[in-house]
Amino acid sequence: MKQRGSLLFVLVVASVGVLAQEKRKIDFQLDHFLQKQHAAGEEIDLFIHGSVTAVSDAVRANGGMVKMSLGRLVSARLPIANVRALAGSPAVESFEFSMDRVHQLNDSARVKARVNQVQAGLSPLPQGYDGKDVVVGIIDTGLDHEHPDFNNSDGTTRVAYYWDQTVSGSGTPPEFGYGREWNSAQIDAGQITVTDNSGHGTNVTGAAAGNGLASGHHKGAAPAADIIVVNSGGANFRASVADAVKYIFDRAGMMGKPAVVNASLGTYSGSHDGKDAAALFIDSLVTAERGRAMVCAGGNLNQYFPIHTRHVVDSDTSFTWFTTNENPAPYNIFEFPNLYFELWADLADFTNVQYAVGADRVQPTLAYRGRTAFHNVTENLGTVINAPLVSLSGNTLGTVQFFAQQRGAQVQLQVLMAAPDSAAYNWRFMSTGSGSFDIWTLTTITATSNVLGPVLAGALSLPFPTAAQYPPMANYVQPDLNEHIVDSWACSDKTFTVANYINQSIYPAYDGSIVDLGTVPYTISVTSSAGPTRDLRWKPDIAAPGDYTMSAGSAPALAWLIANEPFKVDPCGWHMRDGGTSMASPVVAGAVALYLQKCPNASWEQIRQAFLSTTIVDALTGSVPNNRFGLGRVHAFDALVTSNLPDIVVTATDDEMCSNEAVEVSAPAGYDAYLWSNGSTENPTTYTGPGPLTVVASTATGCAHSNELTFTVLPAPPAPVISANGLVLTSSVGPNYQWFLNDVAIGGANDQVYVAGSSGSYTVSVTDANGCSATSAPEDVLVTGINEVAAQGFALWPSPAHDMITVRVPAGSASEVSVMITDASGRRVMEQRAPYASNVQLSLAGLANGTYTVLVVHGDLRWETRFVKLP
Numbered sequence: 001m002k003q004r005g006s007l008l009f010v011l012v013v014a015s016v017g018v019l020a021q022e023k024r025k026i027d028f029q030l031d032h033f034l035q036k037q038h039a040a041g042e043e044i045d046l047f048i049h050g051s052v053t054a055v056s057d058a059v060r061a062n063g064g065m066v067k068m069s070l071g072r073l074v075s076a077r078l079p080i081a082n083v084r085a086l087a088g089s090p091a092v093e094s095f096e097f098s099m100d101r102v103h104q105l106n107d108s109a110r111v112k113a114r115v116n117q118v119q120a121g122l123s124p125l126p127q128g129y130d131g132k133d134v135v136v137g138i139i140d141t142g143l144d145h146e147h148p149d150f151n152n153s154d155g156t157t158r159v160a161y162y163w164d165q166t167v168s169g170s171g172t173p174p175e176f177g178y179g180r181e182w183n184s185a186q187i188d189a190g191q192i193t194v195t196d197n198s199g200h201g202t203n204v205t206g207a208a209a210g211n212g213l214a215s216g217h218h219k220g221a222a223p224a225a226d227i228i229v230v231n232s233g234g235a236n237f238r239a240s241v242a243d244a245v246k247y248i249f250d251r252a253g254m255m256g257k258p259a260v261v262n263a264s265l266g267t268y269s270g271s272h273d274g275k276d277a278a279a280l281f282i283d284s285l286v287t288a289e290r291g292r293a294m295v296c297a298g299g300n301l302n303q304y305f306p307i308h309t310r311h312v313v314d315s316d317t318s319f320t321w322f323t324t325n326e327n328p329a330p331y332n333i334f335e336f337p338n339l340y341f342e343l344w345a346d347l348a349d350f351t352n353v354q355y356a357v358g359a360d361r362v363q364p365t366l367a368y369r370g371r372t373a374f375h376n377v378t379e380n381l382g383t384v385i386n387a388p389l390v391s392l393s394g395n396t397l398g399t400v401q402f403f404a405q406q407r408g409a410q411v412q413l414q415v416l417m418a419a420p421d422s423a424a425y426n427w428r429f430m431s432t433g434s435g436s437f438d439i440w441t442l443t444t445i446t447a448t449s450n451v452l453g454p455v456l457a458g459a460l461s462l463p464f465p466t467a468a469q470y471p472p473m474a475n476y477v478q479p480d481l482n483e484h485i486v487d488s489w490a491c492s493d494k495t496f497t498v499a500n501y502i503n504q505s506i507y508p509a510y511d512g513s514i515v516d517l518g519t520v521p522y523t524i525s526v527t528s529s530a531g532p533t534r535d536l537r538w539k540p541d542i543a544a545p546g547d548y549t550m551s552a553g554s555a556p557a558l559a560w561l562i563a564n565e566p567f568k569v570d571p572c573g574w575h576m577r578d579g580g581t582s583m584a585s586p587v588v589a590g591a592v593a594l595y596l597q598k599c600p601n602a603s604w605e606q607i608r609q610a611f612l613s614t615t616i617v618d619a620l621t622g623s624v625p626n627n628r629f630g631l632g633r634v635h636a637f638d639a640l641v642t643s644n645l646p647d648i649v650v651t652a653t654d655d656e657m658c659s660n661e662a663v664e665v666s667a668p669a670g671y672d673a674y675l676w677s678n679g680s681t682e683n684p685t686t687y688t689g690p691g692p693l694t695v696v697a698s699t700a701t702g703c704a705h706s707n708e709l710t711f712t713v714l715p716a717p718p719a720p721v722i723s724a725n726g727l728v729l730t731s732s733v734g735p736n737y738q739w740f741l742n743d744v745a746i747g748g749a750n751d752q753v754y755v756a757g758s759s760g761s762y763t764v765s766v767t768d769a770n771g772c773s774a775t776s777a778p779e780d781v782l783v784t785g786i787n788e789v790a791a792q793g794f795a796l797w798p799s800p801a802h803d804m805i806t807v808r809v810p811a812g813s814a815s816e817v818s819v820m821i822t823d824a825s826g827r828r829v830m831e832q833r834a835p836y837a838s839n840v841q842l843s844l845a846g847l848a849n850g851t852y853t854v855l856v857v858h859g860d861l862r863w864e865t866r867f868v869k870l871p
Helices: 002-019 028-035 052-061 080-087 107-112 116-120 184-188 200-209 237-255 277-288 454-459 471-475 555-564 581-598 604-612 636-641
Strands: 043-049 065-070 073-079 094-096 135-140 159-164 180-183 226-231 259-263 292-297 308-313 318-322 338-346 353-361 367-371 384-391 396-407 410-418 425-433 435-440 496-502 506-508 514-516 542-547 549-552 575-578 656-658 663-666 673-676 685-687 695-698 703-705 712-714 722-725 728-731 737-741 753-755 760-767 773-775 779-781 795-797 804-808 816-822 828-835 839-843 850-858 861-869
Touching: 028 080, 028 410, 043 052, 043 080, 043 237, 043 277, 052 065, 052 073, 065 237, 065 277, 073 080, 073 237, 073 277, 094 396, 107 116, 107 542, 107 581, 116 581, 116 636, 135 200, 135 237, 135 581, 159 184, 159 237, 180 184, 200 226, 200 549, 200 575, 200 581, 226 237, 237 259, 237 277, 259 581, 277 292, 292 581, 292 604, 308 318, 308 425, 318 471, 338 425, 353 384, 353 396, 353 410, 367 425, 425 435, 496 581, 542 549, 542 581, 555 575, 581 604, 581 636, 604 636, 673 685, 722 760, 722 779, 728 760, 753 861, 804 850, 816 839, 828 839
Parallel strands: 135 226, 135 259, 159 226, 259 292, 292 496, 496 542, 656 712
Antiparallel strands: 043 073, 043 094, 065 073, 159 180, 308 435, 318 425, 338 410, 338 435, 353 367, 353 425, 367 384, 384 396, 396 410, 506 514, 549 575, 663 685, 673 695, 695 703, 722 728, 728 753, 737 760, 760 773, 760 779, 795 804, 804 839, 816 828, 816 850, 850 861
């Protein structure tokens, strides 16, 4: 049976090899995922490189939806069954997809992070800040929304929105096409069906925004903030996190509030340069609008086996050993034994590198057994190279597959050997030439092959000789503990990446004991991951208290701990111990929420500058920046104080307005951005209402607050309504009428009824004793057979009339004016001739009520119009 199984793997590799001489767009991980069994209609999230328009059309043609686009990147979701067809589209250049393992990366914490002073509003802050009217978004394992720390004092929830990406059913956010969403009303109504079983998301949310309502203790940094929760999950982890960030910012925008997102989770695989698709999309979301920030955990691998190896390649042939991964899921991406890892480099640093895979027998003694041919990335880009690994005696030990993809100026090389002939080999990755590259791999962390250093070799009972014992070791490149922060957004300059220092060492526990962890507060945690990024930028950015913090616990997690490890639970039974960068990150996120409450239209650059320029630096941090503390320990109070700018004075054109009008309000010029309390971002702006109205004006270094404006608002009369009966226009009842034709006031037209004498758009306004007016909707009138006389200076008034009308006659050459009046039937009822005068008065005595036509003749000039006779 074992031989048959091995033969099957060989056949699989061979079949891939035959096809792989062609260019391909689907890498080993995506190809393996597509080969798995999937439910009918199941969908997958992908990042796709290519022309946005062409790729988007191809996605839709294959039954998918486009979620976001950026440059030459598309974030899409489509049926798994259609991915290969999509790959066949010439619009698609490549995919980004990974089956990475996801790692979930406070009273005392508030003290150490200087949050208490901010909440208390100590001088020189103008007031205390608690996160009110700011959104704290949490991307994690969900939330126990029933925990009292996430309720208001009246029992209603503080959770504005909750999106669980891992479940299906009604309420799917339409712009993403998966998961279920609940709003605060649905949560209060008991309609939500999910919770946080692991407790991690609840711990993290508590550190950022818990209000301590359960026991009066362990309040988070921003206890009055609104909360948006995303339980993240999906086959393509990075894509689901990018979706979560967009969701939080979009929902916060709907609420009209600034937002900070915390991600205390991540993956250690990837390029570690912040140039992957997820990081680029998240960067674009953070920078798209003011009042946005992103905070994340840096990772907890400093005390673990090294996972990072950096090769600086020269003319010698250097190598590093990797082992066969025989583990099942979740510690193996594939379902079969394999050698697999990924390499990342800048293309310019990898073009002159030659690489191969070799084998060293382990037992009974170390011995070099052979290698593949050397290859170069130029021949490997977009192409699978199938390289037989042949021993010195001519036996094939396996077939190594190399697949390289270019991503902008970077390159990824995947190395896969499915079902090696034997697991009893150390596999060499060999390089020569010139350049450099980086590899991150460890079975328990990345679900890929182990990279061997002396510590792990000892733990696995594998030899790790000196160069004297085994001469090839002179060219061995060992793994190290550098560049151990998590990938993607954690490597972005637009994200706060947070390290973890010791918060609390001694605390009382649920079982009555006093727990002493023997750690030293303020020192960096031994587990907190070190930077820098792959391209050697400083990371982490800042350190915050994490080990150990008491924070809100989910009901399932608390129940288990009380039964099994009560020393990890607070005496109140509502809070539990946690730590790591997972707990340090939300402290910074909560502090940023306080900053956004003070400066709600701050840019991401302004926020970073405020926090990174005010860190605590002392003997414990050492010289900064460094790869453990970043720029130092967070000091929330100083960050907010540094944003203080002198108050400004705003003015208005009037302190009184009618309820249907607006006044113009102005703030001093010279600031980068303005945010008025009514949501306007213009300066000057218009305002309707009683107030109070204020503005926050921001610069690159801080924000200024204004005085309050209040206004007297006078009630405006109801807008009149015009009823038309032919040319007779009647207004609804109101005070003080004025009729308009084409927005021009008609002289003397101040009655409730007006007879249109010309074609055009008529309106009527009414004005009350306060001077407040309201204007009707326009009524369009077409007058046929009557000259448009008003423009020529001819006029008749008033209309309607009771006893007398006046006709204004323009000057002409004749000395006599003839006036004839006919009734609605065309019967002549009056005719008068008189010497020319500019105004001719006519008595209406004896005329019945109704509509009449007046014809005026002055030499060669003729005018005709209508009027209404009233009693």
